Structures are given as structure tokens and as C-alpha cells.
Amino acid sequence: MCTTVQTSAHIRLQMVQCLGDIVTRHVTPGHTLIVSYNTPAHTLHFSAGQSINRNGRCFISDLHSAEDMVQLILEELNKMAARSLLSFDAKNDWKEMLPSGSKYEAYVLLSSRQDHEDVVKDIGHQVKKLRNTWEWNPRAKFVIFLIEIRHVNAKLLAEDISAELWTSRVVNSVVLIPALDTHMATHTVSILEAYVCLPYQLTAQCPEIKKAVLQDRWIFDSRNSSHFLHNTSLSPQKIPNGLHGCPLTVSTFQIPPMVMRKNTPEVDPKNVIYDKGLEIQILTELAKSTKSSLKFREGPSDNENYGIDLGNGTWSGVTGEIARSSADIGIGGIWYRCHLVKEIECLRPYLIDKARWYVPCARPHPRWMSLTRVFKLSLWTGFVTGYITISFIMWQVMKITSNISTEAAQNQAYASLAKCLLSFWAIILEQSASNNPPNVAAVRAVFLAWVLYCWAVNTVYQAHLTSFLIDPGLQNQLASEDELLNSGIECAAGTSALGLHPDLSGRRYRHLKYTDHFEDIEDRVANGTIAILSSMFFTEYVTAVKYIDADGRPIMCDIKEDFVPGIVTMFVPKGFPFKARYDKVLSSLVQSGLVNFWWENLKYTATLEKARDLNPPPGEYVALKIVHLQSAFYFLLLGYAISVPSFLLELSCQCRKKYEIKRIKSNRN
Structure with a gap:
């Protein structure tokens, strides 16, 4: 059988006075205070997000119900000068009123539930409604005010409430619980007990983060005054300098060069290990700064690595796990998307990436075309035309000369057009022609002109022929996005790209295909059957590892047009207590050049590993085959x-x- 703790109207007024004292001491004037409740009010009707009229007054004849208590609290807090007050009924949905970017400084959560489990669920429900807004500020000051409860373990209840708040990364909270044992000393009555949450304390049950301690009591003494017994701060330092080896839970997946394993054993879901990659090195330095260890989660169970918007306010993949606070930090070469997800924050960016089109590299010209590719078609056309023209002129000169001359020609090698063509063809091939041309100045002048012309053309042709035989050159390389889209080649992009780049949904990219199987697509790019829109950092590394030929040249090429720039960062749940510290560490790593050094070292190491499998030609000369x-x-x-x-x-x-x-x-x- 449960006995309800009965409190008089006077005791309830003292409880309201305690709440007012906390607000006065801890809420900066000029800032906004949010009062959330889950109890229907009968005297006043406040809609979600509606400001309370300062002239409004609640006439309460007697304080016997929780509804009356809520109205009195709202009225008393509204009378405090220099502070804005917003009330919120958790039965409704929150309506955002402040401009984007502004933050609330304090929250007061009222609960009239009486049982332990009901109280925890009620507080969790209110927080869930409040956090569904861009203005949600888990770093604000939170006052959890329990109006009336049954006989419960107050310390255990405070710890469970703190644990519920921690799922939304709320740390700076105080839980006010009505004192069950009110008599402390002669003429002194204990009204409320104030519990504060102290996470990450040194315990044998790490990573247990819920720990609540009784910080102070609100009492009513013999002088008819009410005050805190010890008057200690209700906002002590709650985040220690070190986590004593407590693990940070990391949501990620294997994606070179950011997250990798040195060896590839079978993955144990209970003991996932990543020990190589640029972001693993960065994450190790972050963990050192807080003296914490790393615990990796298994890859996202929904097969969406980066995560996409599911359309109902939730996300999949790493983004979704961080938004649900299932992990402390999310990595994987993720581009900034904190402007899209309300529940996450981004650490300081440490890389500037670019999305580019990667297309098949131009194929070599067929070697059988080497003999003809020395000259362009226009030059070949002019050469053939000159050959026919000079042969015709020689034939006509011979005819005219024969008609004029009284002596019969001794050499009939140029007597007809066919013979002229054959003789001049022999000169083109640098073969012997008739060794006794007619002793006529005009004929010999035409013959000499053709010899000099063929000598010049042959000299140029032979000078370039060897180069074309060895290196036939490359066919036309796709050099712009317009050329790519007009070429008819199949195009693809990652599934998460559509959420980051809305332009991809336009008509221009209507034939674009989306996939998360990048390895298969990259193989097809190397084989010349598809083009892909991908990150420059990832593709440069993959190319160095897999897609270079025996001469060390890449077989995947990029279009030198940046589709869109992007910044690479790490995700944390909104309110993550170590964000400021991690931002400083990242800033130091970037400014010292370590991030760039690690990146260049990764690429260099990958190139050396690939070089072992290459067979480059010996020396700088190429033997003709x-x-x-x-x-x-x-x-x-x-x-x-x-x-x-x-x-x-x-x-x-x-x-x-x-x-x-x-x-x-x-x-x-």
C-alpha cells in the first residue's frame, strides 16, 4: 500500500519560492526561460510556445492539486523581471518562435507523476518534445521539479532521471524532489531535496555515467524564513578533466583512407577494431586529450553508411546513430550536414574536400593508326592532291615538249599520266625513278620541285613516326561536365549525395544512378563503362592503391571542375560535453600540419605498397617490339x-x- 505525501498550501508555496530562488541565481536576466509541463491546466490555457502575459494573474484559493501548483509556478516565474518566459505543454508539438541560431538558457520541467517509473517516462517525454527544435540547447541549465511523489528512493529516482537526461546529453541539471522526511531538527522543516548529476566520475563500473548526489536542501527554519541549508552551488563542475579510461562509443564503418584495419580478420561484432586511417589517428589524439578509450560499434545495421533522411525526421546510418545518441562520436569522412539534422553537432572541420566527376581515362589510339596519325587529314589530303597535280603537270609538260621538239624523246618514263604517277610515287617512297629525265629545263624543274617537296615531307614524317610507333597517344579525354553528360556514358553517385546536393534531383541529372557499392562502380570506371561523382580525397587514395598502370599512371581520371566543395568533420550528439575541448585539439592538429602530414604519408605508403606489384620498363629507353x-x-x-x-x-x-x-x-x- 502506498501513502501519498500530503503537503499544505504553505509548503507548496515554499516549493515555488525555492524554484524562484534557483531561477534568480542561475538564469541570466534578459534570457529566455522555458517551462515545460505535462499536466492540463484548468485555470489558464497556455498553448505550446505561447508567452505568458505579465499582467495575467492566477487567483488560487487553495493549493490542493498539481494543476493549481503548475499555475502558481507559471504565475510566479512570469512576475520575475528582465526574463522572457515561454510555457510548453508536452501534449502538443513545439512551435519554434525564436530566430534560427538563438538558444534558450534554462529549462524548468514540471512533473506531477507520483510513481518512480511514471516520473522518469514523463521527463523523458518532455525532453523528447523539446529537443525537436533547432533552438534546443542541452547545455542550458535544467531544473527538474517533481511536484508530488509517493514514497520512493529519492537518490535512485534522481539517478534514473539524470540517466534519462543524459540520453539527450543534458548534464547541467538539478532535480528537486519533495522531502519525505521533513523534520530535520527543532523548528526546522525540510521542504525539497536538490540532487545534481555527476557523470564520468571515477567508478568501478565504468562506463556507468549516471551518478546523483544530494547537493543541498531547501528548508523552512524557526525564523519563518526559507533558504538552502548549505547554500552551495547547484552547478558544480560536472565534467572532469579526464575520463579515467571510460570509453567513447564511436559509430563508423570501414572506408579507406579514413577508417581501416591493418589486418582484415573476421569482424567480431562485440569487439570491432579499427587501427589505421586518417580519422583513426585524429580520433586517437582526441581520446588522449580526455584520457578515454575507444569503443567501436559495428557498422550501421541499416546498410546506409553515411545515412539518408528517411522523410519522417529520422536519419539512417552513422548520422542516425548520432542523432539518437547511440554513440558519442561519428566518423567516416563525413561531410558537414549539421544544418540538416537538429539532433547533432559538428566538430571543427579539419579537411576541405571536393566532389568531382571521375571518368575513364582516355584510351590509347590503335597502333595500326600510327602511320597515318603523324599528319592530320587536311595535310594528307593536300599531299595526295599535290601528288596528283604534279603528276598531271609533268605529263602535260612532256606532251607540250614532245609537240614542240623536232627530235623524238629518248626517255618515255613520263610519256603518260600513269607513268608520271608511278615515277613520282617512287620518289615519295625514296626509291629510284627514271635516271635520265628529258633534257628539258621545264621538265627537270618540275621533277626537282617534287623531289625537294618529298624530301621535306619525308624528313618531318620520319622524325615523328618513331614517337607515334612507341606512344600512339590518347584519344579524346572527357574534360568537362557538359562533355560527360552529352557523351552518353552511364553516370553514378553515392546515395547520400542527393541529400547534400539538391541540384542532383534536377532534370540535368535525371539519368544519374545512386549506389553505396563504390568498389564495384570504381572497377567499372577503371574499365571505361561508367563515370562517378565522388570525393577527391577518397578517390585519390583508392586510385593510388588499386588503379594505376605499370608506368604508375592512374587509370581513373578526374574532370578538373569541382562539382561542389565540402568540409569533412566528425559528428557528435547535440550537447556533447567535450565538444569545446575536441575543437581545440582539432585546431591544434590542423594548424601544426599534422593532419596534412598524416594524409600525405597515407598516400605515399599506399603508393609504395602498390609499387611492389608493378613491373615498370627497365631504363628510360623503350625497345621496339x-x-x-x-x-x-x-x-x-x-x-x-x-x-x-x-x-x-x-x-x-x-x-x-x-x-x-x-x-x-x-x-x-
Whole structure:
């Protein structure tokens, strides 16, 4: 059987006076005080987030109910000058009234529940409603005021309330519980007991963080005055300088080069270990600053590594685990997104990243084209045109010369167009032509002009031919986003990119595919079948590890246009008590150059590890092989393919001609 602790109206007024004293001492004038309750008020009706009229007064004839107590508290707090007051009924949803970026300095949470479990649930419900706002400030001062309770273990109740508040990272709290044993000494009555939370204290049950101690009592003495018994501070230092080895819970997943393992044994969900990577090195330094250890959670169970907005105010992945306070810190090369999630905060950024398009590198030109790629098509066209033109001119000069001359020409090598073409073709190939051209100045001038022209062209051609045989050059490389989108190649991006870059949902990127299987996509990029929008840091490292050829050149290329810049940070729940300290450590690491040093060292080490598997060509010279002369053999085979049928056709024609002559002779006979 439970006996309810009965308090007179006078005792209740003393309780209100205690609350007013705390507000006066600990809430800075000019700041906003939030009063939250979960009890329907019958005398006054306050809507969620409505400011109380200072001229409004609650006439309470007798204080016998919790509803009356709530009204009296609201009225007395509203009469305090130089402080804004907002009341909030937890049965409603919070309506944000202050501009974004402003913070509330203090919260008063009232509970009229009487049983232990009901009180804890009621406080948790109110906090859950209050934290669903951008102005939620878990670093504010919290006063938990229990109006009336049954016979309970006050210390245990205060610890459970503190633990419930800790899930929202509320530390600076005081729990006011009506004193069950009111008589302390002669003419002295204990009205309220004030308990404060002291997390991270040195205990044998680390990481148990809930610990409440009786800090003071509000009493009514023989002089008819009420005050705190010891008048000690209700906001002592609650976060120690060191955590005595208590672990920080880390939400992450394996993603090179940020979070890795030196070895890859089977992962034990109960003992997940990451011991390599840029963010692991940074996190180790952060843990040292607070003398804490690290405890890694298993990767997100929803298969969403970074996390996406599920559309109902919740997030998946690492972002969701931090928002739900399931972990103390979230890492994984995560871009800043604290402007999107109300329940998280971001530590000081330590890297400036960029999102770029990574496309297949340009493929080498086919080696069979090496013979023709020395000159452009326009030059080849001009050369062939000049060849035909000079042959025609030579033929015409010979005709005119023969008609004018009275002597018959001794050399008939240029007597027809076909013979001129053959002679000049021989000059092109640097072969011997007719060694006795007609002794005519005009003919020899044309011949000399063609020889000089072919000599110049051949010299340039042969000077560049060897280079093209060894290195045929690269085909056209995609160099802009417009070229990429117009090329028809398939494009992809990470699932979390859509939440960070709303432009991707536009018509321009309507064919973009989203995936979290980056390894498969990167393989396809290297094979030339897809392009991906990815982080510059991640892709540079992966390229150095996996995607370089025998000459040490990357086989995944980037478009030198930054799609969007981004800053890399770490997530913590809003109100994380070590944020300021960790920000200072990160600032020191960045300014000292350690972060950049660790990053360059990771890339250099990855390149050395990959170099063991490479077989670079010995020396700086390249020995010519059959593959280098591929184009020459192709043209040789093409020549054979044309000449052999031509020769056979000529033989066939000769045989047919002889047969016709023989048949005609036989007919005459």
C-alpha cells in the first residue's frame, strides 16, 4: 500500500519560492526561460510556445492539486523581471518562435507523476518534445521539479532521471524532489531535496555515467524564513578533466583512407577494431586529450553508411546513430550536414574536400593508326592532291615538249599520266625513278620541285613516326561536365549525395544512378563503362592503391571542375560535453600540419605498397617490339591483300588475251 505525501498550501508555496530562488541565481536576466509541463491546466490555457502575459494573474484559493501548483509556478516565474518566459505543454508539438541560431538558457520541467517509473517516462517525454527544435540547447541549465511523489528512493529516482537526461546529453541539471522526511531538527522543516548529476566520475563500473548526489536542501527554519541549508552551488563542475579510461562509443564503418584495419580478420561484432586511417589517428589524439578509450560499434545495421533522411525526421546510418545518441562520436569522412539534422553537432572541420566527376581515362589510339596519325587529314589530303597535280603537270609538260621538239624523246618514263604517277610515287617512297629525265629545263624543274617537296615531307614524317610507333597517344579525354553528360556514358553517385546536393534531383541529372557499392562502380570506371561523382580525397587514395598502370599512371581520371566543395568533420550528439575541448585539439592538429602530414604519408605508403606489384620498363629507353610496328605490318598485309589479287587478275587477263588471240588465229585457218 502506498501513502501519498500530503503537503499544505504553505509548503507548496515554499516549493515555488525555492524554484524562484534557483531561477534568480542561475538564469541570466534578459534570457529566455522555458517551462515545460505535462499536466492540463484548468485555470489558464497556455498553448505550446505561447508567452505568458505579465499582467495575467492566477487567483488560487487553495493549493490542493498539481494543476493549481503548475499555475502558481507559471504565475510566479512570469512576475520575475528582465526574463522572457515561454510555457510548453508536452501534449502538443513545439512551435519554434525564436530566430534560427538563438538558444534558450534554462529549462524548468514540471512533473506531477507520483510513481518512480511514471516520473522518469514523463521527463523523458518532455525532453523528447523539446529537443525537436533547432533552438534546443542541452547545455542550458535544467531544473527538474517533481511536484508530488509517493514514497520512493529519492537518490535512485534522481539517478534514473539524470540517466534519462543524459540520453539527450543534458548534464547541467538539478532535480528537486519533495522531502519525505521533513523534520530535520527543532523548528526546522525540510521542504525539497536538490540532487545534481555527476557523470564520468571515477567508478568501478565504468562506463556507468549516471551518478546523483544530494547537493543541498531547501528548508523552512524557526525564523519563518526559507533558504538552502548549505547554500552551495547547484552547478558544480560536472565534467572532469579526464575520463579515467571510460570509453567513447564511436559509430563508423570501414572506408579507406579514413577508417581501416591493418589486418582484415573476421569482424567480431562485440569487439570491432579499427587501427589505421586518417580519422583513426585524429580520433586517437582526441581520446588522449580526455584520457578515454575507444569503443567501436559495428557498422550501421541499416546498410546506409553515411545515412539518408528517411522523410519522417529520422536519419539512417552513422548520422542516425548520432542523432539518437547511440554513440558519442561519428566518423567516416563525413561531410558537414549539421544544418540538416537538429539532433547533432559538428566538430571543427579539419579537411576541405571536393566532389568531382571521375571518368575513364582516355584510351590509347590503335597502333595500326600510327602511320597515318603523324599528319592530320587536311595535310594528307593536300599531299595526295599535290601528288596528283604534279603528276598531271609533268605529263602535260612532256606532251607540250614532245609537240614542240623536232627530235623524238629518248626517255618515255613520263610519256603518260600513269607513268608520271608511278615515277613520282617512287620518289615519295625514296626509291629510284627514271635516271635520265628529258633534257628539258621545264621538265627537270618540275621533277626537282617534287623531289625537294618529298624530301621535306619525308624528313618531318620520319622524325615523328618513331614517337607515334612507341606512344600512339590518347584519344579524346572527357574534360568537362557538359562533355560527360552529352557523351552518353552511364553516370553514378553515392546515395547520400542527393541529400547534400539538391541540384542532383534536377532534370540535368535525371539519368544519374545512386549506389553505396563504390568498389564495384570504381572497377567499372577503371574499365571505361561508367563515370562517378565522388570525393577527391577518397578517390585519390583508392586510385593510388588499386588503379594505376605499370608506368604508375592512374587509370581513373578526374574532370578538373569541382562539382561542389565540402568540409569533412566528425559528428557528435547535440550537447556533447567535450565538444569545446575536441575543437581545440582539432585546431591544434590542423594548424601544426599534422593532419596534412598524416594524409600525405597515407598516400605515399599506399603508393609504395602498390609499387611492389608493378613491373615498370627497365631504363628510360623503350625497345621496339612487334607490337610497336603493328601499323607497319597492317599496311604490309594490306599491300599484299591488294597486290596479290591484282597480280592474279593481271595474269588472268593475259591468259584470256592469249586465248582470244589463239582462238582468232585458229578461226582464220
